[in-house]
Amino acid sequence: MIENKVFYIAGFQIDLFRSVVIKGESQTQVEPKVLQVLLLLATRQNEVVTHQEIMDDVWLGTEVVPNALQRCIAILRKVLADDAKAPTIISTHPRIGYRLIAEVHWQSSPDVQAINQS
Numbered sequence: 001m002i003e004n005k006v007f008y009i010a011g012f013q014i015d016l017f018r019s020v021v022i023k024g025e026s027q028t029q030v031e032p033k034v035l036q037v038l039l040l041l042a043t044r045q046n047e048v049v050t051h052q053e054i055m056d057d058v059w060l061g062t063e064v065v066p067n068a069l070q071r072c073i074a075i076l077r078k079v080l081a082d083d084a085k086a087p088t089i090i091s092t093h094p095r096i097g098y099r100l101i102a103e104v105h106w107q108s109s110p111d112v113q114a115i116n117q118s
Contacts, residue, residue, distance in 0.1 A: 006107040007042055009100070010089050012080055014038060021079050028079050033058060037072045041090065041100035050097040073098060 005016040013022040016035055021028045036058045041049055054069055073090060076082070082089040089102040 007039075008105040008107070009038075009042065010080065010102045014042075030075065030079055031072075033068075034072045034075050037069070038076055038100075041098060042104045045100050045104050048093050048097050048099045054097065 007014050011023060014035065015022060016032075016039065019030055019032050019035055021030055021035075037054060040054060040057050051069060055064070058072075059068070073092075076090060077084055077087075080089050084092065087101065089100065091099045091101045093099060
């Protein structure tokens with residue numbers, strides 16, 4: 001998995017360390033599993049990720065309620081102000097999966113930034 005724990009999507013900062021989504025002065029606490037779904041979609045930007053791939057990657061074979069994934073997507077859409085009917089961030093592919101259509105920007109690790117500034 002990607003080492004970076006901070007990335008940006010559509011003007012939102014996603015901080016996986018603190019399980020928070022930040023836009024301007026506003027911070028929204030988000031469940032870690034929800035952000036793991038977003039991270040998986042971000043690492044495969046513009047690819048359709050199947051429901052099964054998401055379930056296998058995020059829940060690792062754990063028994064979950066049938067709508068757990070749909071609930072995570074709904075939370076992400078709410079937090080990221082995305083509209084399911086006219087998506088700009090997460091696209092739904094019915095009966096297949098989801099695709100992150102917004103551009104992702106990864107933050108460099110602090111160590112790399114410190115070396116580059118030397």
